[in-house]
Amino acid sequence: MRGQGNPELMRQLMTRLEQASGLDRISDPLQRALQAVVKPRTLRDALHGVPTGHAVHPALASFTLGSLTSAAILDLIRGQEVPATTLVGVGMTAAPLTALAGATDWSELDKEQRRVGLVHLAANVVALGLYGGSLLARLNGDHSRGRMLGFAGFGLLNASAYLGGHLAYVQGAQVNQAATELHRISDGWHPVADVSALPHGMPVSRSIGEVPVLVYRNGDSVSVLLERCGHETGPLGEGHVVDIDGDACVECPWHGSTFRLRDGLVMHGPAGSDQPVLRTRIVNDVVEANLP
Numbered sequence: 001m002r003g004q005g006n007p008e009l010m011r012q013l014m015t016r017l018e019q020a021s022g023l024d025r026i027s028d029p030l031q032r033a034l035q036a037v038v039k040p041r042t043l044r045d046a047l048h049g050v051p052t053g054h055a056v057h058p059a060l061a062s063f064t065l066g067s068l069t070s071a072a073i074l075d076l077i078r079g080q081e082v083p084a085t086t087l088v089g090v091g092m093t094a095a096p097l098t099a100l101a102g103a104t105d106w107s108e109l110d111k112e113q114r115r116v117g118l119v120h121l122a123a124n125v126v127a128l129g130l131y132g133g134s135l136l137a138r139l140n141g142d143h144s145r146g147r148m149l150g151f152a153g154f155g156l157l158n159a160s161a162y163l164g165g166h167l168a169y170v171q172g173a174q175v176n177q178a179a180t181e182l183h184r185i186s187d188g189w190h191p192v193a194d195v196s197a198l199p200h201g202m203p204v205s206r207s208i209g210e211v212p213v214l215v216y217r218n219g220d221s222v223s224v225l226l227e228r229c230g231h232e233t234g235p236l237g238e239g240h241v242v243d244i245d246g247d248a249c250v251e252c253p254w255h256g257s258t259f260r261l262r263d264g265l266v267m268h269g270p271a272g273s274d275q276p277v278l279r280t281r282i283v284n285d286v287v288e289a290n291l292p
């Protein structure tokens with residue numbers, strides 16, 4: 001039995017939104033403006049979640065939405081005006097950073113994802129405007145007005161959360177695209193390349209079954225990474241090798257995510273997670289790789 005509601009209608013609406021090319025008139029210049037404003041690489045990396053190896057926007061969004069949801073629940077209970085006001089204030093304080101992290105991720109997405117993300121962003125801005133009015137009213141002692149504006153903002157925020165879920169779970173925005181590739185490799189050791197045929201310090205592309213991998217030899221050690229970039233499946237085999245703090249890293253040719261070749265550690269975003277690395281061993285001059 002299908003779930004409740006009208007799933008066909010929702011699918012059609014979301015498909016139309018993904019294909020609404022008219023939104024590009026706003027989305028494209030906004031993308032350029034964001035990339036110009038959030039320019040320092042260290043800041044961009046922090047907002048993408050590079051230092052922790054996880055995207056930060058979902059965690060910040062949970063905190064913001066959690067505070068505002070708790071405020072909405074308290075608003076249903078008589079005599080909870082002060083804690084409800086406090087929680088609206090907490091949510092409003094966390095909102096700018098949440099929005100900035102989300103917008104930074106958004107600025108590296110493809111067109112269809114950015115169209116959905118643009119409406120998600122616009123709905124959040126209006127919702128936070130309503131919450132701003134709500135907070136002001138509460139601080140001025142008008143709690144019934146504060147509650148009304150809060151409920152309106154809460155409804156819009158949840159509609160917007162649906163769009164955020166669509167972006168992540170249906171369109172795969174900012175999820176580690178490489179992780180699913182691992183499921184296409186069977187458990188066990190797979191021959192990948194002859195060690196003596198591998199150049200030193202230069203990654204080469206090979207494959208395990210139908211899964212492309214990057215093989216990197218540095219002296220006696222050999223590492224094998226998945227070749228499709230975890231950000232949006234860009235071909236790392238076509239990327240440049242760059243030196244970061246004495247370590248050879250590969251820079252994705254699509255959006256510049258950079259991974260350390262010896263262990264897949266993400267050095268620069270927009271990818272927020274490490275590139276999966278396989279276990280390796282050398283048997284009779286042949287590099288073999290196995291699941292991590």
Ligand code: FES
Pocket residue numbers: 229230231232233234252253254255256257269270271
């Ligand atoms: S696909 Fe976007 S950085 Fe690699």
